[in-house]
Amino acid sequence: MCCSSFLKIMMFIFNGGIFLAGAVILGVGIWVQVDRSSFLDILDEVEDSSSLSQLANVSYLLIAVGAVLVLIGFLGCCGAIRESKCMLLTFFSIVLIIFLIEVAGAIVLFVFKDVAGELLQELEKNVQKSIKNNYGNENQLTSVWSNTMKELKCCGYRNYTDFTDSPFNSNGLYPAPCCNSTISAEKCNENEAQHSNIDGCFDKLLQLIEDNALVIAGVAMGIAALEIAAMVVSMVLYCKARKDR
Numbered sequence: 001m002c003c004s005s006f007l008k009i010m011m012f013i014f015n016g017g018i019f020l021a022g023a024v025i026l027g028v029g030i031w032v033q034v035d036r037s038s039f040l041d042i043l044d045e046v047e048d049s050s051s052l053s054q055l056a057n058v059s060y061l062l063i064a065v066g067a068v069l070v071l072i073g074f075l076g077c078c079g080a081i082r083e084s085k086c087m088l089l090t091f092f093s094i095v096l097i098i099f100l101i102e103v104a105g106a107i108v109l110f111v112f113k114d115v116a117g118e119l120l121q122e123l124e125k126n127v128q129k130s131i132k133n134n135y136g137n138e139n140q141l142t143s144v145w146s147n148t149m150k151e152l153k154c155c156g157y158r159n160y161t162d163f164t165d166s167p168f169n170s171n172g173l174y175p176a177p178c179c180n181s182t183i184s185a186e187k188c189n190e191n192e193a194q195h196s197n198i199d200g201c202f203d204k205l206l207q208l209i210e211d212n213a214l215v216i217a218g219v220a221m222g223i224a225a226l227e228i229a230a231m232v233v234s235m236v237l238y239c240k241a242r243k244d245r
Contacts (some may be wrong), residue, residue: 006090007233008080014230015076015091022069029062074228080237090240099227124202127157136168149177152208154201160193162200
């Protein structure tokens with residue numbers, strides 16, 4: 001009896017947190033959707049805001065995620081308190097489906113890692129072509145790449161040669177991040193960029209992922225453990241409710 005009460009309390013607290021988080025996300029999504037016109041009016045006043053306008057569509061994702069979390073939290077809380085077999089079984093089924101999707105995704109990433117490498121190689125060609133054709137000419141692409149290189153302290157997709165013959169390179173200069181910080185943007189020429197030897201953003205991104213791999217794996221294992229624990233507790237309560245009735 002004591003064990004059963006403890007499981008109910010833990011189930012209620014855990015799913016209560018999920019319910020509240022889902023309610024907040026759902027509320028934000030509804031608010032963004034209701035005030036959509038206001039957001040678009042504000043963005044219309046900003047130059048080159050066509051991509052920013054797409055942020056308003058995030059409301060649909062927020063509403064969907066929030067609704068799923070609210071449903072899971074509701075089923076978990078009410079199922080545990082009322083010992084409802086239907087609610088507990090539905091909660092178990094939803095969490096199991098989410099868990100299986102996560103496992104399937106991990107297996108796909110592991111099995112098709114070679115295919116992913118080929119896709120990245122193909123992406124490299126397209127990105128480099130985009131830089132050579134549009135960097136320094138398209139404001140949006142130029143801004144995205146400039147901010148990315150500044151934040152990651154990198155240069156191009158692979159190195160500074162990605163900018164050779166681009167519209168920006170018409171005067172023989174390269175983006176400031178392609179040279180050491182001691183060199184001004186007006187003096188970042190091919191010779192300085194070559195001697196600076198700044199890493200490409202692709203390599204920097206891979207290094208960032210590798211450096212945080214343990215953290216990502218730990219978080220993933222923690223989420224999986226919580227999902228398994230939630231399913232076990234829901235089944236224990238389900239079996240107890242079936243015996244009591």
